[in-house]
Amino acid sequence: MRILIDIGHPAHVHLFKNFSWIMQKKGHSVLFTSRDKEVTVQLLRAYKFDFIVFGRPLKKIVGKIWGLIKFDFLLFKTALKFKPDILLSAGSMYAAQVAWILRKPHVTFEDTGNMEQIRLYKPFSKVILVSTAFHKNLGEKQIQYKGYHELAYLHPNYYQPDDTIYATLKLRKGEPFLIIRFVSWEASHDMGHAGFTARIKVDIVNELSKHTEVFISSECDLSGSLKKFQIKIPSERMHDALAFAALYIGEGATMASECAMLGTPAIYVNSITAGTLEEQEKYGLIYSFRNSDGVLGKALKLIDTPNLRQIHQERRQKMLVDKINVTEFMCWFIENYPESVNIMRTDPDYQLRFRKEI
Numbered sequence: 001m002r003i004l005i006d007i008g009h010p011a012h013v014h015l016f017k018n019f020s021w022i023m024q025k026k027g028h029s030v031l032f033t034s035r036d037k038e039v040t041v042q043l044l045r046a047y048k049f050d051f052i053v054f055g056r057p058l059k060k061i062v063g064k065i066w067g068l069i070k071f072d073f074l075l076f077k078t079a080l081k082f083k084p085d086i087l088l089s090a091g092s093m094y095a096a097q098v099a100w101i102l103r104k105p106h107v108t109f110e111d112t113g114n115m116e117q118i119r120l121y122k123p124f125s126k127v128i129l130v131s132t133a134f135h136k137n138l139g140e141k142q143i144q145y146k147g148y149h150e151l152a153y154l155h156p157n158y159y160q161p162d163d164t165i166y167a168t169l170k171l172r173k174g175e176p177f178l179i180i181r182f183v184s185w186e187a188s189h190d191m192g193h194a195g196f197t198a199r200i201k202v203d204i205v206n207e208l209s210k211h212t213e214v215f216i217s218s219e220c221d222l223s224g225s226l227k228k229f230q231i232k233i234p235s236e237r238m239h240d241a242l243a244f245a246a247l248y249i250g251e252g253a254t255m256a257s258e259c260a261m262l263g264t265p266a267i268y269v270n271s272i273t274a275g276t277l278e279e280q281e282k283y284g285l286i287y288s289f290r291n292s293d294g295v296l297g298k299a300l301k302l303i304d305t306p307n308l309r310q311i312h313q314e315r316r317q318k319m320l321v322d323k324i325n326v327t328e329f330m331c332w333f334i335e336n337y338p339e340s341v342n343i344m345r346t347d348p349d350y351q352l353r354f355r356k357e358i
Helices: 010-025 040-046 060-082 093-102 115-124 198-208 224-229 235-244 253-262 275-282 295-303 308-322 326-335 339-346 348-354
Strands: 002-007 029-034 051-053 086-089 106-110 127-131 142-145 177-182 213-218 247-250 266-269 286-289
Touching: 002 010, 002 060, 002 093, 010 029, 010 040, 010 326, 029 040, 029 060, 040 051, 040 235, 060 093, 086 093, 093 106, 093 115, 106 115, 127 275, 142 339, 177 198, 177 235, 198 213, 198 224, 198 295, 213 224, 235 253, 247 253, 247 295, 253 266, 253 275, 253 286, 253 308, 266 295, 275 286, 286 295, 326 339, 326 348, 339 348
Parallel strands: 002 029, 002 086, 029 051, 086 106, 106 127, 127 142, 177 213, 177 247, 247 266, 266 286
Antiparallel strands: none
């Protein structure tokens, strides 16, 4: 089988990486395509995948419209040469539209619920795979699975934290630190939403740095007093940093969910909500705020909570036993497509065979 995977965000590299390694070991061919967004290229290169980059993503409405034409054309040319049997993505309208032109199936994963994007790929896709926690019904193409994107790469069967990250961060082993994440607010689903103001960013970092080491991960450029807090580690080591952090505070939903998978306490600050995050909050793994009001007080309270890590690790275990091994499910679903579609429609509990003892 020849599989083309289109990447729209660095987290999508992680979503598909274990799947890709397993499928390649089974003799399947995998090619990644992407735009040069944030650390996407660094990750693809670090994991030694075959990939093609189509340039930087375009901004603003006019740029995004032109980008749809440009990236569709470039992906179409690539697909003609690669000759994929199936195209995969996490919400790529480019992959969906090119698959439709080539009369090949496009299977997509979805977790943001951004209807602007969904409307551009749904008509051209065969299957939309969503978590059972997903908060929208996308119709007959939707198939639910008991897991999250982040479990495809942070499930304990595939990932174990490496504590050499302390040395990389120039900290003593076990020394407490926290990570703060700022987003760029340039994605289409970010329009009309907000998190921290510029003033609050400075205030919260300055106050928390009085209590513990602070590292900032940011999509946008940091300037002034915040620059010295910028985390400087290889992009593929970020999960190790999150795994050992005492606390995460951020506007980034993906990192908040990653912390939930790792058992790291996470404060999510964003007016955008998602069904997966809401479910993780019910497990007690995430604390959500629609704006910055009350965030500093909550952070200080959590820092002072005895046995906070143990509490969150126990909550993580409860979550894990409820979920399936997402990577195993992905491999089975794609290798057995389209029969797998019929199986999941007639017997959704078939997926429970991918739920293993932790």
